Amino acid sequence: MIPMSLAEIAAAVDGRISETADPEAIVTGGIEYDSRKVGPGGLFLALPGEQVDGHDFAAKAAAQGAVATIASREIDSAAIYVDDALRAVAALARTVARRSAATVIGVTGSNGKTSTKDLVGQLCASLGPTVATEGNFNNELGHPYTVCRVGPATRYLVLELAARGLGHITELCEIAPPDIGVVLNVGISHLDGFGSIETTAQAKSELPRFLAPEGTAILNADDPRVARMAESTRAQVITFGIRSGADIAAADVEPGDGRHRFTLRTPDGEASVELRLWGGHHVYNALAAAAVAWRLGASPDHIAERLSEAGRQSERRMDVFTLPDGTTVIDDSYNANPASMGAAIRTLGQLPTAGRRIAVLGLMGDLEEQSTECHRRVGEQASEAGIDELIAVGDGTQPIISGADGVAATTHVPDQTAAIELLRKRLRPGDTVLVKGSRHRTWDVADHLRAKEDNDQ
Incomplete structure (x- = not known):
């Protein structure tokens, strides 16, 4: 401090x-x-x-x-x-932020906030002393706590900005006003707080609307709701994307073994990136982080080198590990919503495997009246991705099974204990298994597989 x-x-x-x-x-x-x-x-x-x-x-x-x-x-x-x-720690954080000369970077979006914040933090750390939100500690305690970690030498403060309703992001911005604001996407999540995707977009737009004229809004040009936020900010706008003519873009994207490669294009030139992170959705996260680093003066070569070195820093997010018998586990169990669930399933479908592709999927929370349709769509995505076996865990996940007509083997189990018992019987060496669901709903399954990794050493 x-x-x-x-x-x-x-x-x-x-x-x-x-x-x-x-x-x-x-x-x-x-x-x-x-x-x-x-x-x-x-x-x-x-x-x-x-x-x-x-x-x-x-x-x-x-x-x-x-x-x-x-x-x-x-x-x-x-x-x-x-x-x-x-309230006291929030007030103290305001004072710390006012006294600090650090550049404040805020990251928000329906999906990928934590992973992108981690990438931004690693890139910023290559440019100077950096403080960043730990994990997704972004609540009413975690946000001011992170701000209070800023010291006299801190050059960059990277903050994950989450919200469950209108006004929340503005409140966080008032504690430590961002100089750079990143909006990743707008999707279906936390409908218990937002009510609709339109309200979600309004909440996420609080970040670019808060920025001062001398600030910078970094917006996803491939997400129409995010792209429109350029109309409501006073700040300079930098766009990132794949499909559009964005300022910071990815070209020649190749899936590799699930860790994607692409050519990073910036106004200052191009450079090749080979991500260590698993999943195609990380290309967008990497582009957002690249836009921040480019705005801070980093060269394309420097950005590409650091992105290619960057690793996963938060638990239960696309953590891929291999058991001694050759079984591959994708632990993405920290949380889930329709977009992140789809991204994880596509990753499972793309990973090379000697055996079967198995998805163990828990409930996606906070979807309100859209829950049935969203879970049915997950089953359809599993079919489209070529998943061999699907295990739906817990009450509310039955629609996943009804949507998975193209999956050879589907099973609904009442709880995680039953899912673990089923895996014990069915999992074979060489299989690849994805574990994902909203908070805690598949953690026991992931922990069982991780314990198997440790016990079999």
Whole structure:
């Protein structure tokens, strides 16, 4: 964190300094809500919880070197007292962002936010000290927590901007106003919060609309809803795409073994990219990241080299590994919506395999009245991709089976335990298996396969 005295922090969060704290003491470390991570010069954020109350660990944090604790009830160690700890960390993040000279890059979209943010973070790190959202820690705690990690030397701050309703992205932008805003796509997701794809587009457009005239909006030219956002932003617009005449484009795209190759085209020249990431959807993610790096002054050769070196940084996202018996596992189980499910199924269909292609698919959540049709379409996509066997897991996934007429073997199972038992019986050496579903709905299946990898070594 940018060094600040307790008096400055108290003013930023509208808090009261305890009598046991020194207002002139300087916080030089980071802010942490996990007392185990607090170090000398740090600031501890005590969050009340249903099972664990952070206030109970304030003394431990102090013993580990915390200068003070942001607290909402009385504690024995040095404290800054506030009414609401989450509001306090957001207010502190605003102050950190104002004091920082870092270029702020915001990434949003219905699909691919985390993977693209990871690519942008790796490219930016090749240009200077970078702070980026960890995993998809992008909620009301994770966003300001990430901003507060910015230090005096930070040149780039890469933030994943998620929303479940209108106004959410604007609220995040107000904490750390982006200089560069990336919109990847608009798809069917979180309909419980948005209600329709049109409302989703309106929510995602909050990012380019927020940008100042001197800012830059990076927009997917191949997504009509995103491309139209150029009309509503005051910022400079840079486009990326494959099918259109975009500023940053991919030509001669080849699937390879599932890790795609393409020629990166920029206004400054061309360079060859060979991705280490699995799946064709990463071509768009890579183009978005390339557009950011090009905007920051990187050459096409530098961008292509770094994209070709970039790896997966977040768990359960297109994590491809091979078991000792030659079975290949695609763990894309972190989350799912119609677009990401389709992308994962296409990847399974493209991967070379000595055996069968098997898809273990869980429910896609938050689809409301469109759930049946969206799940039926998943079955159709499995048929189109040449999947050999499909296992649909849990209630609500029956339409996947009804749509999968072209799949030779289809089975609906009630839960993950049943899916694991079925895999034990049917999985053969050389098969390739995809595991995907909305949060937690296929995690046990993926973990079972990963444990098999570890146990069979």
